[in-house]
Amino acid sequence: MSINGKAYIVGAFEHPIRKADDKSVAQLHAEVAYGALQDAGLSKDDIDGYFCTGAAPGLGPLNMADYLGLTKLRHFDSTDIGGSSYVMHVGHAAEAIALGLCDIALITLAGRPRAEAMATGTAPRSWGVNVPDDPFEIPYGRTVANAYAMVAMRHMHEFGTTSEQLAWIKVAASHHAQHNPHAMLPKVVTVEDVVNSPMISDPLHRLDCCVISDGGGALIVARPEIAKSLKRPLVKVRGHGEATKNQNAGYTDLTYSAAVWSGPRAFEEAGVKPSDIQYASIYDSFTITVLVQLEDLGFCKKGEGGKFVADGNLISGVGKLPFNTDGGGLCNNHPANRGGMTKVIEAVRQLRGEAHPKVQVPNCTLALAHGTGGLLGTRHGSATVILERE
């Protein structure tokens, strides 16, 4: 079964808040759900499918469905592959709609790690209890930052990638963020600013890392007939792919990500190729995340990511592949430490022609959103969606 053309994104909302001292996580979920419904021109009781992750408070979807008053649900999914989950949920919602399991699906994300003063990247963290790899990694101080830094170190060793090339990814994001009034880091930075910022985990500097922010976002995915009855521009789901990559029984290769599998699956279903993509939302927990994914998705050859991102090639209106025109996780927002939701939302804005005029890609009809969740250097999930303006 193909989902190409079977579902549309009809509502999208990003919470403008970046520090939520006075709001609970559940309330943030409610506010983004309401925002996306308003955007779509729908109401709560139209929703019969609900998607969230382990970041939502409670047991799977149960407690949030209760809090939000979702009483018409006949399909739900709380599959969690970290920050990439929400990209995958778009694919799963389209599959469910194509199978007739639901008509209108709501996807929500919210969190407040900044208000809670969480050391997201630099404090060792387990994903739960009885996790079999923890005894072999937690004593060694595994953190988000060092699990990505080791990928960057190996990439530099194998391909000659430089800190200056990685810095260009942050520079491009900052050029976009200057036009976003909600961006946490709206100041344009230079390559020198990035490489001279404090070292966090060699070779990643502070400005190679994404922000820690509160907030969230929501999406509404609906059947074609419903989408066409609404007043918003039509954003069609054309293709989706998902994959996981792990340590391969101790024979891990850190030079690539699961995007080498999720990307081709999405491109095949959509019937398009990387060179057709006019705008790309690429997961940017760190600069190295972007570089590896661009290679793995086929925007350039393996090992040539450094050259590809240099000299502003990712800046809208300047380079060949405009990326993360909201400023991305590197400069705008990384709500709940999960960037997949905002990746899809900015792709929807681009396809609707509703990105900021300074970063809007002219006549943008084909876009990609891609996420990596978990740890690039140990085990992670990938999800890719390809969206088209009809």
Add this chain to the structure above:
Amino acid sequence: MPTMASNRAIPAPQVDPTNKPYFDAAREGRLLIGRCKDTGRYFWYPRGCSPFTLSNNVELVQAKGTGTIYTYTVMRTKEPYCVAYVELDEGVRVFTNIVDCDLDTVRIGQRVKVVFKPTQGDGPPATMFTPA
């Protein structure tokens, strides 16, 4: 100025019925790795099934305790420490720390050997590596 490995407190690994023999051996100063008896191949991390066949026909065997740094990073926290994957001579890549040296001199490809470091409480030691 060199960055010496800190004596940070190392959290004790969570011992469970399946991984206990591995940690018992660590207390005796021996590094074990998993081996699939169906295929003869080594695997990391130790577990109760073969990641090649999924059967429970597995054993723990003693590794030489020497290897090469595949990749690394130095966490520039108040107590700096070096996280690395070390490729053991048996072929598997092990998530670990590089210790007892100037962390600014650590390099990919460097030869290292195992050392056992005490963990918090009465936990079994952590298997770390130092320049050979």
